Amino acid sequence: MSKTSLKTPQAIRGTQDIFGPEAEAFAFVVETFERVRKLYRFRRVEMPVFEKTEVFSRAIGETTDVVSKEMYSFEDRGGDSLTLRPEFTAGIARAFLTNGWQQHAPLKVATHGPLFRYERPQKGRYRQFHQIDAEIIGAAEPQADVELLAMADQVIRELGIENVTLHLNTLGDADTRDAWRAALIEYFGAARGELSEDSQERLEKNPLRILDSKDPRDRKFVADAPKIDAFLSDDAQRFFDAVTSGLDAAGVKWTRAESLVRGLDYYRHTAFEFIPDEGSAAAGALGSQSTILGGGRYDGLMESLGGAPTPAVGWAAGIERLAMLVGERTPDRLDVAIAVEDDALLPASARIAPILRRAGFTVEVIATGSTRKRYDKASKLDPMYLASLQIRDGTPGYSHKSQLDDEANSKIDAVILENVQL
RNA sequence: GCGAUCGUAGCUCAGUUGGUUAGAGCGCCGGUUUGUGGUACCGGAGGUCGGGGGUUCGAGACCCCUCGAUCGCCCCA
Structure with missing residues (x-):
């Protein structure tokens, strides 16, 4: 290999070139999502990046x-x-308004693809990352939340992910959220000096977040902080009750997480995250970025984009994070490997391989490098059927080793036999 | 934005308290068996030891800077 003075450009920080087992796991997540989403009749949408x-x-x-x-x-x-796009929801909301999708309401849509966030990369966190996403737009009733969550639960279960539970909370309607927020500011404000630096800042920007602070200085105040339940309006309480009883009916396990709040402004009522259980293998695999799926109800979002008030619920899940939990996905075993042990038989292999592939067999042709070593190379691919094309005493022929059934064997044999000609 | 750890062949890593031409395994390429053969044997290609500066008679090893990676904080999926 010759050397050049040209430097190879580096990949952008926080982007990934996914290959091998990780790519298989990634594809498995997407395929599973696509399958389950159809079960719930969510319609596929493609959005601008x-x-x-x-x-x-x-x-x-x-x-x-x-x-x-x-x-x-x-x-x-x-x-x-x-x-x-740093997330899907805002773009989907925009599309809903721009395209007059009100006519389809209540609209169930699903999508997946890359998102971008300028953050320091770490385990389970990238600058270009990927999510699967599901939204129900124009549905105000708690049954929509239940269906959406049942779907999320099924996706995770069909991925074979264990020891992950749904953490559920309600943020109430706008009034209760505001009242609760005010109470929290008053409560934590009184202890201001004893809070962590981060939480003192959160007091201004996002007081709800103090509730899930990891700093021990904050934690001792959290237990006695005002609870959302005390501020819940009757409607909000009824709504939450309907969601929880619906989940029970649907057989979706959940746990109440009183201090679960979501970072984005638009959330109302239902808020939820799927999180690995403490100490589980899943928790270990994920590191500190442990939320694999999160979402909630965003009844106020459409108005912020100048649309009519439109209730909606949705969730998104990190494909990379899910992929870390699905374990090794081994690709299907190779059906046929053809070792071309004489270059004179290259045209023969060029005829044979396409015929077999059209018949539905996976085929690899080994026809490069030392002819003596092609058989070994083909053998290392661990094929179900290993064919060796060679010339003996001037006559082309082949031999094979197979673990396929008789029907498949005779099909392949016939194709090879007919085409191992010079 | 802040902190910690790390950066030697394509990959995984060794390189003793700084001391001669920087090593192994795997992978890759070629050869050996006049043979029906996956793991055996021989050989080969491939490294400006992330980059730059400094200390030293001498630096892959020590110091500084820089770039990058990883993990954590913040935040989030």
């Missing part, structure tokens, strides 16, 4: 970390500020 910046800044909230410091924003040649 970028939007006008305001789609996200208005929908997600100016003050959130996502908008204030994690977006990949740039100006296009026309001078518009555009942003690589």
Whole structure:
């Protein structure tokens, strides 16, 4: 190999080139999601990867970390500020309004693809990452939440992921959320000086977040902090009760997580995350980024984009994080390997392989490098049927070793026999 | 944005308290068996030891800077 002075460009930080077992696991997650989503009749949507910046800044909230410091924003040649999508929901909401999808309401949609967030990469966290996503738009009733969650639960179960549980909470309607928030500010404000630096800042920006602080200085105050339940309006309480009893009826296991709050401004009522159980293998595999699926109800979002009030619920799950939990996915075993032990038989293999592939067999042809070693190479592929094409005493022929059934064997034999000619 | 750890062949790693031409396994390429053969034997290609500066008679090893990776904080899927 000759050397050049040209340096190979490096991949962008936080992007990944997924290959091998990880790629198999990734594909398995997507395939499973696609299959389950059809069971629930969610319709597939394809969305742009970028939007006008305001789609996200208005929908997600100016003050959130996502908008204030994690977006990949740039100006296009026309001078518009555009942003690589940091999440699906805002774009889907925009599409719903832009395309008049109200006519389809209640609309169940599902999608998957890359998202972008400018963050420090670490385990289970990338700058370009991938999610599967499901939304029900235009459905105000708690049954929608239940169906959506049942689907999430089924996806996770069909992926074979164990020891992951649904953590469920309600944030109430706008009024109860505001009242609760005010109470938390008052409560934590009184102890301000004793809180961690981070939480003192959270007091201004996002007081709800103090509740799941990991800092021991905060934790001792959290237990006695005001509970959302005390502020829940009757409607909000009824709604939550309907969701929980619906989940029970559907056989979806859940646990109440009183301090579960979601970072984005648009959440109302139901909020949830699927999290590996403490100490489980799944928790170990994920490191500190343990939420694999999260979402909730976002009744106020459409209005922030200038649409009519439209209730909606949705969730998204990190494909990389799910893929870390599905274990090794071994690709199907190779059906046929053909070792071409004489270059004069290259045309023969060129005829044989396509015929077999059209017949539905997976086929690898080994026809490069030392002829003596081709058989060994083919053998290492561990095929069900191993054919060796060779010339003996001037006559072309072949031999084979097979673990396939007789029917398949005779089919393959016939094709080879007919085509091992010079 | 902050912190910790790490950076030697394509891959996984060895390289003694700094001391001559930097090693192994796997993989790759070629050869050996006049043969029906997966694991055996021989040989070969491939490294400016992430990059730059410094200390030293001498640096892959020590110091500084820089780039990158990994893990954690923040936040999130």
